[in-house]
Amino acid sequence: MVLTSPKxxxxxxxSLINALMPLGERINVTSRKRIGWRTKETSYMYLLLRGEISVLRISDGLLLGTTNLPHVFGFTEMLxxxxxxxxxxxxxxxxxCIDNALVLPEIDKQELWREVAELCSYHTANMLHRDLQIVNQRTxxxxxxxxQELDRLPADRKYRxxxxxxxxxxxxxxxxxxxxVVSTLKKNNYIDYERGGYQLKINNLPD
Incomplete structure (x- = not known):
């Protein structure tokens, strides 16, 4: 069964990025660097302007989601x-990088709580979508x-x-x-890939 991702x-x-941009400090982060929500003195939220960011579960490093589109991270951790x-x-x-103390007054001022609710609902829907894909499912x-998710990535990303x-x-x-599973699919010509497990090509996955 193919599951449709939340919209x-x-x-x-x-709207949230436009409102919060003037409050933040622009930072450049190198690939594979981990980013926390707080220091001893201050907690933060983040706007993704360029690049690709993942959310990881701290307890075991499980990857919960990834985006390479402009995005807002941190409302759930703040609220x-x-x-x-x-x-x-x-x-x-x-x-x-935005000090959380500056965020809520600006959301109130610009009356953006509906947008905050839409974003938080989207994140919740993504977690439910993820659970439907893996919880109590056969391998x-x-x-x-x-x-199929990997196959939908942009080609320059997918092949790496x-x-x-x-x-x-x-x-x-x-x-x-x-x-x-992957070896059996390749053996039966459902998929193909290069040596080392790169450059996936899906021919026709079985039901």
């Missing part, structure tokens, strides 16, 4: 802090879903991604169980 609230995200996730730059990134359908690493980082499945 991204692009207008709400653009209901749990301290259970962090950000990681997948490429060199440009972010706006083959989980692998198939993530192969290792198939096993991509799926394991997002599901927690063992490499051997993923490899068993």
């Amino acid at each position: 991204r609230p692009d207008e709400a995200i653009a 209901s802090p749990m301290g259970c996730n962090m950000l990681r730059a997948e490429t060199d990134c440009t972010l706006m 083959p359908p989980v692998v198939h879903n993530y192969l 991604v290792n198939i096993l690493n991509y799926i394991q980082e997002r599901t927690g499945l063992s490499r051997s169980s993923i490899l068993n």
Whole structure:
């Protein structure tokens, strides 16, 4: 079963970025650097302006989601802090780092609570979508879903991604169980890939 991803609230995200940009400090973050929400004195939220960012679960490093589009991170951690996730730059990134103390007054001033609600609802829907893909599912359908997700990436990104690493980082499945499914698919000509598990090509996945 192919699951449809939640619709991204692009207008709400653009409105929030436009409102919050003047409050932040532009920072450049190198690839693979991890980014926390707070220091001893201050907590922060972030606007992604350039590059690709992932959200990771702190307890085990499980990758919960990735985007390379302009985005706003941190409302949930600001309004209901749990301290259970962090950000990681997948490429060199440009972010706006904003002191949380400045954010809510500006949201009130510009009457942007609807946009905040749309963004938070989108993040919740993405987590539900992710759970439907992997929780209580057999290994083959989980692998198939993530192969299709990988296949939808832009070509310049897709061909640099290792198939096993991509799926394991997002599901927690063992490499051997993923490899068993992927190898069987290749053997039966459902997919193809180059040596080392790169350059995925999907021919026709089984139901």
